[in-house]
Amino acid sequence: MNTTMQEYNVGSLEDFLPRIGRVVELGGVQLALFRTSEGTIYALENRSPHPKGGPLAEGMVSGCYLYDPLYDWKIDLRSGEVQAPDRGIVKTYPVTETAGQIKVCL
Amino acid sequence: MTTKREKLVLVGNGMAGIGTLEQILKLGGAYDITVFGSEPHPNYNRIMLSYVLEGSKTLEDIVLNDWSWYKDNRITLYTGTTVTRIDAASRQVIADNGIAVPYDKVILATGSRSFILPIPGSDKNGVIGFRDIADCEAMLEAAGQYRKAAVIGGGLLGLEAAKGLVNLGMDVTVVHLMEDLMERQLDRNASAMLQAELERQGIKFAMGKQTVELVGDERVQGLRFSDGSELAADFVVMAVGIKPNVALAQASGITVNRGIVVNDYMETSMADVFSVGECTEHRGVCYGLVAPLFEQGAVLAKHLCGAATLPYEGSVVSTKLKISGVDVFSAGEFIETPEHVVIAAKDEWKKTYKKVLLRNNAIVGAVLYGDITESASLQKLVKQGAEMTEEIYAEVMGAGCCGGGTKKSASVEAMADEEIVCGCNGVTKKAIVDAVTENGFTTVDEIKACTGATRSCGGCKPVVEQILQYVLGDGFRESAKQGICGCTPLSRDEIVAEIKAKGLRSGKEVMNVLGWRQEEGCSKCRPALNYYLGMLYPDTHEEESESRFVNERMNANIQKDGTFTVVPRMYGGVTTPEDLKKIADVSLKYNVKVVKVTGGQRLDLIGVKREDLPKVWEELDMPSGYAYAKSLRTVKTCVGSQFCRFGTQDSMSMGALLERKYERLDMPAKFKMAVNGCPRNCAEACTKDIGIVGNDGGWEIFIGGNGGIKARLADSFCKVKTDEELVEICSAVIQYYRETGKYLERTSEWVERMGLAHIQDVILNDEDNRKQLAARIDFALAQVTEPWQAMLKNEKARNALFETVKP
Numbered sequence: 001m002n003t004t005m006q007e008y009n010v011g012s013l014e015d016f017l018p019r020i021g022r023v024v025e026l027g028g029v030q031l032a033l034f035r036t037s038e039g040t041i042y043a044l045e046n047r048s049p050h051p052k053g054g055p056l057a058e059g060m061v062s063g064c065y066l067y068d069p070l071y072d073w074k075i076d077l078r079s080g081e082v083q084a085p086d087r088g089i090v091k092t093y094p095v096t097e098t099a100g101q102i103k104v105c106l
Numbered sequence: 107m108t109t110k111r112e113k114l115v116l117v118g119n120g121m122a123g124i125g126t127l128e129q130i131l132k133l134g135g136a137y138d139i140t141v142f143g144s145e146p147h148p149n150y151n152r153i154m155l156s157y158v159l160e161g162s163k164t165l166e167d168i169v170l171n172d173w174s175w176y177k178d179n180r181i182t183l184y185t186g187t188t189v190t191r192i193d194a195a196s197r198q199v200i201a202d203n204g205i206a207v208p209y210d211k212v213i214l215a216t217g218s219r220s221f222i223l224p225i226p227g228s229d230k231n232g233v234i235g236f237r238d239i240a241d242c243e244a245m246l247e248a249a250g251q252y253r254k255a256a257v258i259g260g261g262l263l264g265l266e267a268a269k270g271l272v273n274l275g276m277d278v279t280v281v282h283l284m285e286d287l288m289e290r291q292l293d294r295n296a297s298a299m300l301q302a303e304l305e306r307q308g309i310k311f312a313m314g315k316q317t318v319e320l321v322g323d324e325r326v327q328g329l330r331f332s333d334g335s336e337l338a339a340d341f342v343v344m345a346v347g348i349k350p351n352v353a354l355a356q357a358s359g360i361t362v363n364r365g366i367v368v369n370d371y372m373e374t375s376m377a378d379v380f381s382v383g384e385c386t387e388h389r390g391v392c393y394g395l396v397a398p399l400f401e402q403g404a405v406l407a408k409h410l411c412g413a414a415t416l417p418y419e420g421s422v423v424s425t426k427l428k429i430s431g432v433d434v435f436s437a438g439e440f441i442e443t444p445e446h447v448v449i450a451a452k453d454e455w456k457k458t459y460k461k462v463l464l465r466n467n468a469i470v471g472a473v474l475y476g477d478i479t480e481s482a483s484l485q486k487l488v489k490q491g492a493e494m495t496e497e498i499y500a501e502v503m504g505a506g507c508c509g510g511g512t513k514k515s516a517s518v519e520a521m522a523d524e525e526i527v528c529g530c531n532g533v534t535k536k537a538i539v540d541a542v543t544e545n546g547f548t549t550v551d552e553i554k555a556c557t558g559a560t561r562s563c564g565g566c567k568p569v570v571e572q573i574l575q576y577v578l579g580d581g582f583r584e585s586a587k588q589g590i591c592g593c594t595p596l597s598r599d600e601i602v603a604e605i606k607a608k609g610l611r612s613g614k615e616v617m618n619v620l621g622w623r624q625e626e627g628c629s630k631c632r633p634a635l636n637y638y639l640g641m642l643y644p645d646t647h648e649e650e651s652e653s654r655f656v657n658e659r660m661n662a663n664i665q666k667d668g669t670f671t672v673v674p675r676m677y678g679g680v681t682t683p684e685d686l687k688k689i690a691d692v693s694l695k696y697n698v699k700v701v702k703v704t705g706g707q708r709l710d711l712i713g714v715k716r717e718d719l720p721k722v723w724e725e726l727d728m729p730s731g732y733a734y735a736k737s738l739r740t741v742k743t744c745v746g747s748q749f750c751r752f753g754t755q756d757s758m759s760m761g762a763l764l765e766r767k768y769e770r771l772d773m774p775a776k777f778k779m780a781v782n783g784c785p786r787n788c789a790e791a792c793t794k795d796i797g798i799v800g801n802d803g804g805w806e807i808f809i810g811g812n813g814g815i816k817a818r819l820a821d822s823f824c825k826v827k828t829d830e831e832l833v834e835i836c837s838a839v840i841q842y843y844r845e846t847g848k849y850l851e852r853t854s855e856w857v858e859r860m861g862l863a864h865i866q867d868v869i870l871n872d873e874d875n876r877k878q879l880a881a882r883i884d885f886a887l888a889q890v891t892e893p894w895q896a897m898l899k900n901e902k903a904r905n906a907l908f909e910t911v912k913p
Binding site for chain 2: 008009011015016017018019022023024025026030033051052053054055059061063067069070072083084085087088
């Protein structure tokens with residue numbers, strides 16, 4: 001099994017609409033990528049930490065936070081941490097940008 | 107630097123034990139902690155089982171400490187494991203499955219169980235207590251299979267169980283030994299009012315009945331009483347009381363009376379073994395309510411962490427009944443004796459009752475029924491044994507109309523730092539004061555997020571508000587004013603006025619200029635601002651789709667598994683064989699999981715994958731039914747004069763006409779209409795935002811109906827003679843609602859807030875205004891476009907929203 005990190009090219013910044021999530025599938029994992037109004041891309045696992053689960057990609061982005069689409073939990077895009085009073089954490093993946101290309105490490 | 111950490115074993119994974127652990131962790135207690143629990147669940151809020159039964163909460167909602175909490179705090183947890191013995195000689199805790207854990211300190215928090223009456227038949231199938239998740243699940247299951255339930259016990263728990271079973275559709279009789287309900291908490295007056303209200307809510311009562319036998323074969327079939335009479339029941343809940351779980355303590359040679367006997371520092375007779383919660387007996391009292399558990403836990407936690415603490419000297423208990431629409435509160439002593447001075451007020455019209463008992467002029471007890479706004483302050487006064495004064499009398503009994511604020515904060519001031527304010531989550535006054543001073547909080551919501559106070563039942567909200575007010579002093583009034591969300595103190599009307607006055611054009615501008623606390627807003631204010639801007643500038647506002655809720659952005663309804671539903675428009679609920687064939691073909695091709703006829707007379711294709719949505723729309727080639735939108739949903743119709751022998755008006759045509767006219771326009775909330783061909787009202791005009799009923803000479807218009815979460819019958823608005831008048835009135839009502847409604851406010855709430863007479867006045871008595879409203883809605887309607895077609899044409903948005911990137 002390959003345990004080293006692999007970099008995937010997921011497109012250019014323009015492929016992502018500001019403050020609207022996009023679903024990306026990499027190596028069998030479904031990710032939700034979000035572009036903040038400042039133009040930073042964050043990659044999270046597309047799975048709500050709420051006990052009932054569900055996707056995150058359709059949530060509402062505000063600054064560096066995401067309001068999840070099904071239960072309105074507030075999640076920090078940078079760390080994946082669910083904000084109080086709710087609790088939980090979403091897996092995040094490092095994103096880099098070189099020469100206008102967005103790359104996600106998995 | 108330190109030596110080896112001491113080993114702490116907690117037996118009992120419930121609110122009392124885990125509450126104590128939380129306190130210990132907060133105090134920085136250095137223990138290696140092991141927890142044993144007999145139930146297979148993490149710690150949950152037992153008090154809220156009533157809400158689970160009632161259906162307003164799920165089991166997940168009431169979990170207080172999820173699995174990760176144990177992990178994060180490096181606590182070893184054994185669930186589904188019952189401890190059988192504490193071996194003092196080898197200093198080990200031994201469980202039924204052979205696990206043995208060495209200890210330095212042990213906390214017993216084994217709780218209690220339902221007391222099952224020792225009568226013949228009590229072991230039959232279908233007889234349970236009401237104590238834990240398993241009981242709750244048994245009740246939910248029974249409701250699906252059986253009809254007649256009996257609840258033995260007319261106390262707090264029994265009544266909550268009974269109401270839950272009534273809500274689940276069962277025929278429920280509460281059997282009570284005494285003549286008065288909740289006789290341990292209420293006096294006769296309050297009890298009678300409570301019984302009358304619960305009877306109104308569908309609970310039956312058999313009072314003064316002693317159950318002597320449960321009859322039936324393997325499964326219970328009924329109850330036999332001491333007077334020889336019987337009651338049929340195929341499900342019986344015993345809620346006659348609780349019994350402390352003391353088997354472990356007994357088996358370990360610890361002194362047990364009714365409960366495990368402790369001193370004022372929660373120490374049992376065995377060295378290094380402590381006890382808290384419902385299994386505990388302190389000064390001869392076993393408590394069955396939550397506040398004492400936290401108070402005991404707080405003393406024990408400090409004791410175990412070597413912090414200074416006052417001894418535990420017992421608790422003043424208070425009670426609140428958790429049944430919606432029935433507010434009952436009692437604290438301290440409530441049955442009057444000659445030594446009490448009684449202040450009582452009974453109001454049979456408002457259905458409220460209030461009683462305060464004094465002994466030697468000290469407040470020692472209180473009962474409230476109907477209006478319990480004073481419960482928080484009374485609880486404190488009883489606890490403090492406060493002296494009755496003119497001020498307190500005026501505050502509590504409501505004499506005079508001024509006062510309030512400052513006096514209330516005075517009682518908060520007198521409150522001890524360690525007093526528990528939020529009983530559900532064990533939050534002290536000090537924790538709240540610290541949260542406010544350290545973080546500069548100004549709202550209850552911020553305190554809730556940080557400390558958990560008010561998070562569960564919400565009963566302590568008034569006290570939290572008073573503490574906030576007391577800490578902030580003069581700064582309170584201004585800063586704590588709550589606007590449309592936590593981002594702003596401004597109300598809907600103030601925001602709309604500012605947008606108009608300053609000519610603000612986008613959500614971003616509004617937030618910048620009006621000083622939003624969170625720069626880019628939140629999920630509450632952003633959709634609202636987008637609506638208000640669109641309403642004010644129908645032709646120029648640039649739609650901010652990133653501020654729409656998921657469903658409105660995707661033009662489909664998201665389901666919990668992430669798939670979507672598609673509802674095509676069927677004007678007036680009328681379709682054609684050709685359209686049906688197309689719907690069937692598309693459903694088959696895209697593996698639609700369920701095709702459902704909706705409540706609004708159309709078809710819902712459930713379980714469409716996100717990436718298939720555009721293809722489904724394209725192949726259906728029908729307009730969106732807006733089943734996801736704050737907009738016109740459907741116009742429900744009956745068959746009407748075209749075919750029905752009773753029909754006096756052509757309801758199908760009028761329904762289709764209205765649906766075509768008003769579809770796609772944003773409104774404050776979803777909007778439903780109905781058109782009926784005659785007063786038989788088959789399309790149910792009374793539960794619609796606008797309901798129209800045809801009669802021989804014209805139409806009658808009803809507004810403000812709602813069949814949903816808070817049902818409301820529509821009010822008759824006016825009668826008109828012609829179709830043109832009908833359309834004009836509908837236009838004016840909808841536009842007036844669009845212009846004055848708060849975002850997410852349904853017409854049922856809007857009509858009550860504005861007043862029916864006022865709406866009639868501005869629309870019916872002011873022709874000019876009516877025509878202008880109608881003209882404005884026509885202008886706005888001219889701007890709308892079909893969203894599915896628009897999305898098919900917008901390749902960039904379509905890809906970004908619906909395609910999965912697979913590099």
